[in-house]
Amino acid sequence: MYNFTFKNPTKLIFGKGSIANLSTEIPIDKKLMLTFGGGSVKTNNVYNQVVAALERHDYIEFWGIEPNPTYETLMEAVTLCRKYNVDYLLAVGGGSVIDGTKFIAAAIHYGGDPWEIVLDDTKIKKVIPLATVLTLPATGSEMNGGSVISKQATCEKYAFHHPLIYPAFSVLDPESCYSLPIEQISAGIADTFIHILEQYLTTNNQSMVMDRFAEGLLLTLIELAPQLMKNHKEYDTMANFMLTATMGLNGFISMGVKQDWATHMIGHELTALAGITHGVSLAIVGPALMQVMRDDKREKLLQYAERVWKITGENKEHVIDKAINHTADFYRSIGIKTRLSEHNVGDDIINEIVERFRKRNTILGENRNINADKVLQILNLCK
Amino acid sequence: MYNFTFKNPTKLIFGKGSIANLSTEIPIDKKLMLTFGGGSVKTNNVYNQVVAALERHDYIEFWGIEPNPTYETLMEAVTLCRKYNVDYLLAVGGGSVIDGTKFIAAAIHYGGDPWEIVLDDTKIKKVIPLATVLTLPATGSEMNGGSVISKQATCEKYAFHHPLIYPAFSVLDPESCYSLPIEQISAGIADTFIHILEQYLTTNNQSMVMDRFAEGLLLTLIELAPQLMKNHKEYDTMANFMLTATMGLNGFISMGVKQDWATHMIGHELTALAGITHGVSLAIVGPALMQVMRDDKREKLLQYAERVWKITGENKEHVIDKAINHTADFYRSIGIKTRLSEHNVGDDIINEIVERFRKRNTILGENRNINADKVLQILNLCK
Numbered sequence: 087m088y089n090f091t092f093k094n095p096t097k098l099i100f101g102k103g104s105i106a107n108l109s110t111e112i113p114i115d116k117k118l119m120l121t122f123g124g125g126s127v128k129t130n131n132v133y134n135q136v137v138a139a140l141e142r143h144d145y146i147e148f149w150g151i152e153p154n155p156t157y158e159t160l161m162e163a164v165t166l167c168r169k170y171n172v173d174y175l176l177a178v179g180g181g182s183v184i185d186g187t188k189f190i191a192a193a194i195h196y197g198g199d200p201w202e203i204v205l206d207d208t209k210i211k212k213v214i215p216l217a218t219v220l221t222l223p224a225t226g227s228e229m230n231g232g233s234v235i236s237k238q239a240t241c242e243k244y245a246f247h248h249p250l251i252y253p254a255f256s257v258l259d260p261e262s263c264y265s266l267p268i269e270q271i272s273a274g275i276a277d278t279f280i281h282i283l284e285q286y287l288t289t290n291n292q293s294m295v296m297d298r299f300a301e302g303l304l305l306t307l308i309e310l311a312p313q314l315m316k317n318h319k320e321y322d323t324m325a326n327f328m329l330t331a332t333m334g335l336n337g338f339i340s341m342g343v344k345q346d347w348a349t350h351m352i353g354h355e356l357t358a359l360a361g362i363t364h365g366v367s368l369a370i371v372g373p374a375l376m377q378v379m380r381d382d383k384r385e386k387l388l389q390y391a392e393r394v395w396k397i398t399g400e401n402k403e404h405v406i407d408k409a410i411n412h413t414a415d416f417y418r419s420i421g422i423k424t425r426l427s428e429h430n431v432g433d434d435i436i437n438e439i440v441e442r443f444r445k446r447n448t449i450l451g452e453n454r455n456i457n458a459d460k461v462l463q464i465l466n467l468c469k
Numbered sequence: 470m471y472n473f474t475f476k477n478p479t480k481l482i483f484g485k486g487s488i489a490n491l492s493t494e495i496p497i498d499k500k501l502m503l504t505f506g507g508g509s510v511k512t513n514n515v516y517n518q519v520v521a522a523l524e525r526h527d528y529i530e531f532w533g534i535e536p537n538p539t540y541e542t543l544m545e546a547v548t549l550c551r552k553y554n555v556d557y558l559l560a561v562g563g564g565s566v567i568d569g570t571k572f573i574a575a576a577i578h579y580g581g582d583p584w585e586i587v588l589d590d591t592k593i594k595k596v597i598p599l600a601t602v603l604t605l606p607a608t609g610s611e612m613n614g615g616s617v618i619s620k621q622a623t624c625e626k627y628a629f630h631h632p633l634i635y636p637a638f639s640v641l642d643p644e645s646c647y648s649l650p651i652e653q654i655s656a657g658i659a660d661t662f663i664h665i666l667e668q669y670l671t672t673n674n675q676s677m678v679m680d681r682f683a684e685g686l687l688l689t690l691i692e693l694a695p696q697l698m699k700n701h702k703e704y705d706t707m708a709n710f711m712l713t714a715t716m717g718l719n720g721f722i723s724m725g726v727k728q729d730w731a732t733h734m735i736g737h738e739l740t741a742l743a744g745i746t747h748g749v750s751l752a753i754v755g756p757a758l759m760q761v762m763r764d765d766k767r768e769k770l771l772q773y774a775e776r777v778w779k780i781t782g783e784n785k786e787h788v789i790d791k792a793i794n795h796t797a798d799f800y801r802s803i804g805i806k807t808r809l810s811e812h813n814v815g816d817d818i819i820n821e822i823v824e825r826f827r828k829r830n831t832i833l834g835e836n837r838n839i840n841a842d843k844v845l846q847i848l849n850l851c852k
Contacts, residue, residue: 087483089483089484090481090484091480092483098473098724100724101470101472101473293712294709294713295709295712298684298686298688299681299682301681302680302682302684306677306678309677322674325470325725326470330678333678338721341481341483342484
């Protein structure tokens with residue numbers, strides 16, 4: 087096991103009716119900005135519950151944080167916050183609204199152009215507190231210190247991290263996810279599954295506890311997925327999924343282990359250049375990456391095969407092939423199109439992505455050996 | 470899943486050499502008291518590392534916090550803290566030293582007799598910060614807000630809990646556990662195993678994630694135990710055990726589920742009245758409690774049998790019997806004497822314990838149905 091430091095200060099407030107807790111969790115003397123996405127919270131009763139809980143608070147609203155939140159939109163919110171001396175943010179929405187709000191929180195008091203903090207998060211010095219009401223289980227952003235921001239002008243998409251951008255608290259009410267369209271549930275399942283794989287499917291024998299926790303979450307998702315596809319308005323099903331998504335990316339499964347994240351780095355480019363939904367982009371890239379990196383990940387792939395998919399056998403290469411196929415089949419079973427051709431992405435986009443990695447000289451993966459040539463191999467397998 | 474709130478603010482600093490972090494983690498302007506047990510830290514190099522890290526800090530030392538820390542001893546430390554205006558505590562030792570230090574932290578500014586806060590933890594209002602250097606994996610106290618204190622004068626032992634007594638940080642260096650006597654490793658394994666069972670072995674179908682996490686920790690302990698018995702001076706073995714013990718009682722496996730804790734409540738009495746080591750007392754009581762409460766716990770016992778011990782079969786009662794026997798055999802396999810007769814505890818002590826429960830009118834268990842008569846049944850099965 088590698089040495090590590092773990093600290094997660096976010097308070098999780100979980101369960102039906104828990105949005106009402108906003109009234110006491112947010113200090114009454116704060117000047118608050120509520121941030122929202124496109125307006126779905128007005129049709130699913132979340133907005134009403136938030137407004138009712140905050141009837142004694144002083145707040146302004148900012149609407150329109152888009153999927154893959156952009157620097158351009160968020161800077162409008164930053165300007166508003168500065169104008170009205172906002173000193174507390176409440177994100178109401180999914181991972182995009184929360185990620186965007188983390189950027190706003192860190193940008194308000196930043197002296198230079200805030201895009202700089204996305205490129206170099208060590209520049210973050212002062213952040214205003216933020217909290218969240220989660221309406222889409224997927225990203226784990228409600229309980230971590232990460233954020234992914236896109237820049238429209240340049241079709242770029244990068245992650246940044248900082249201990250100061252953990253939400254103070256997050257409210258998770260499974261009932262607020264009942265109205266989600268099924269494609270968002272699918273993408274959330276895939277997103278969560280691959281968050282876990284990025285932390286788990288690396289070198290074997292690093293941490294027995296982390297392995298068991300990660301496998302436990304994967305097994306839970308495999309059991310939940312068909313139930314969610316059939317009916318995602320059943321309370322315990324949604325509650326289990328919500329908790330799984332949060333636990334998948336809150337640091338609970340990454341203590342003392344190497345992490346990969348190459349699937350995400352490649353997937354981000356597919357989103358930035360071809361507009362593919364984040365979770366879907368990961369489901370496309372993930373199995374191909376396993377295939378190309380199968381020698382590096384060999385022992386862990388065998389453990390994954392046995393413990394998660396119950397696949398064993400004499401021929402280890404067959405076992406690994408089966409595990410990779412099961413993974414891709416799992417994504418397809420929840421309605422995700424896992425081939426680039428199904429998204430009309432061809433060689434032009436592939437070449438542009440590979441060129442980006444080549445120019446940046448980015449080396450990905452837990453062993454830092456996925457270079458631009460490997461990215462090309464991986465993307466060719468996704469066609 | 471039940472509604473829940475989760476927050477664990479403790480920073481975990483894990484790995485070899487990590488004691489050196491004390492120098493920067495504890496503010497330099499604090500008046501510090503270091504608290505210790507019986508002196509083993511002087512022979513295993515922990516004391517030297519602590520003192521070296523704190524060479525620029527201002528501290529006093531308090532030695533002699535005993536296993537099952539007593540109110541009487543701890544009040545001596547409280548008096549010293551008040552005299553020297555101590556405003557930060559560093560516990561260096563196992564669960565007893567840490568539990569005792571939590572009491573000291575909460576007692577210093579308490580107006581009345583601090584035993585009152587053990588009996589009623591809502592009376593805790595002001596606590597000075599504490600941190601820990603853990604030298605014995607077992608209790609999870611290094612990352613939770615609980616403490617168990619004994620009163621010598623009356624042979625009483627009670628737990629109290631408060632959000633303010635979570636350690637600010639805890640340093641876990643597996644190498645500092647190499648010099649532990651093997652009996653303490655055994656008791657630590659049993660203690661951890663039963664912490665997990667208290668949170669897991671209740672009603673089924675409460676939380677898929679919590680079930681998988683708990684089962685993952687149990688499977689890890691079962692795999693680790695023989696390795697630890699053979700050689701507990703191997704780094705990864707001890708690192709995995711340390712992390713398991715912490716994760717077993719830091720709230721990570723108790724979100725949204727009922728908990729039992731009857732084994733602990735009965736075990737505490739065996740410690741208070743017969744001086745049996747905490748972990749050993751739990752290994753004695755645990756299997757008997759499973760037997761007596763098998764109808765309440767039926768479905769979860771079957772899941773435990775299948776997922777943890779890989780026992781299945783047509784005859785469900787046989788499956789449960791086997792799971793209970795495997796559990797007791799597991800404790801015996803690590804050298805624990807699991808019968809009361811092996812500890813010279815007879816009917817006199819049993820009757821005194823039962824009378825205590827009868828007088829206090831205590832009702833235990835996740836379904837609040839273990840009364841004094843049930844406690845008698847359980848203890849009779851432990852003979």
